[in-house]
Amino acid sequence: MSYATALDLITRFDAEEIAQRADRIMPRRVFGPLLTAVASSADLSDYDVDEVAQAGVAMIRVQRALDDARDAINSYISSKYSLPIFPVPAILQRLACDLARFYLYDDTATEQVKDRHTAAMKLLDDVRAGKAQLGADAATGEQPPSSAGAELVSGERVWQRDRSKGFI
Template sequence: MTYATATDLLTRFDAAEIAQRVDRGVPRLVSAELLTAVASGTSLDAFTEAEVLRATVAKGLVDRALQDADETINSYLSSRYVLPLSTVPAVLARVACEMARFYLYDDQVTDLIKDRHASNVKWLGEVAKGTVSLGVESTSGQQPASSAAAELVSSDAIWKRGNSGGFL
């Protein structure tokens, strides 16, 4: 089960930033547009064979980082939830993207990305302990049935036109 796709990662963060992280060749051939096209499966006719080859390798690095993020998330969730989850909460997609971004930065990680990663690991630890819920049942991995209909309850009216004696 994947919590996020390459397209999710490129949409959540700047595709140009991710392209810079995964194109390790000189000169850089992978642009944001090219990486987005490879990730989404759109036509690559506008790009050279060398660019497409390099972008395919870059997409593999993105997929590997996302897989690493999934495996990390699963290592925390497996102690409390039945995997794979039948529905993926949106928060897990965000966490997977942020963790994959951390892995793509390798040894050049910024303080912001490092802090987000540490925060996500701490949050996953809280989920594993049960102090934070994903909003899915731990035994089945499904979202519980909700009766989230609004309900208004009140007593009889205190002020009624008939009780006012003509005052109102």
């Protein structure tokens, strides 16, 4: 289960940008509206067979980037949370989109894409270290289940030598 869908990625960032990164064949056959239509399972009758086939290949690249993002996220948060996390907190969806976008760029990432990737990785590192939490799901308010072990907390000691007043 991915933390974000192809449609989440396309709507969070420019559909043309994602289409350009996902369709690497020149001349390009996949553009934003076609990729959005494929991602949202819309009617594709306005497109020819070759365009739809190329869009399918582009969607495979998008899904691979989303899967890579999910795997990276899981490697950081698996020590703190039970996987898979459902419902997906909004922060995880954003992180998955930032990471997937970076993975789609390969070696040609812009400074903005690199900065967002670096910030996402730092936040994941903070979650792993216990400095940050994923927060509640925006729709339900439900916290992700933690896989942290049991913790024993007690008050101060009841019996102490200096308080026994000759008893011990």
